[in-house]
Amino acid sequence: MMDPFQAHCEMEVTLAVISGKWKADIVRILSEGTPRRYGFFQKNLPEVTPKILTNQLRELENAGILTRAIYPEVPVRVEYQLTEAGTGLLPILEAMERWAQSYTKKFQ
Amino acid sequence: MMDPFQAHCEMEVTLAVISGKWKADIVRILSEGTPRRYGFFQKNLPEVTPKILTNQLRELENAGILTRAIYPEVPVRVEYQLTEAGTGLLPILEAMERWAQSYTKKFQ
């Protein structure tokens, strides 16, 4: 992850938090509000390998974007969901989606 | 630059366009609307080397975020300014700045 503390301006903190090949996908999956399990991400993002998936989830967790809840059942259950800070990113991601749509129209 | 055409969802196109160590700074500098010259970026971003500055400017130009105008005077003058697509990014960058402010308050 790009280091937020060497950001030259504040918006780069936000960029640092969301930059990562699968982070936007993960946040999008969690945007419904339903807690999701590790296997759910694997099914919905079949191209991401376990190591990378764990890496992206941990970085988002450390950044305070999502929580990781462990239920010590057998077999173990782990659930991820967005924090308040993570939910606050959703309007930005939606704005990015709208911008990309008009951008793609113009340039293709 | 991350390849926009391998994006898994549309917002990643936007992320691909703005991801780069100095791109947000460049767009922020151009956000006033005044055309700016190469040397202006060098003065205001003293840590970026010529190669990298050129690289970031070219990628933004190729993405259609800014224009590069060459005036064949002696010495040559080159001016950069935001396109309409580039201007459309400003509300998103401002939203990212606001999010980062409340985020930094919570986590520090």
Add this chain to the structure above:
DNA sequence: CTGAATCCAACGGGATACTG
């Protein structure tokens, strides 16, 4: 003044196999 050329280091991401 506005870059280009060369060489190099660091980091993020990935393939594959294995585990509590």
Add this chain to the structure above:
DNA sequence: CAGTATCCCGTTGGATTCAG
């Protein structure tokens, strides 16, 4: 089920020097 452990590779960013 939900990850770890190794090894590997491409891309990005950077230092330095040179040029139209």
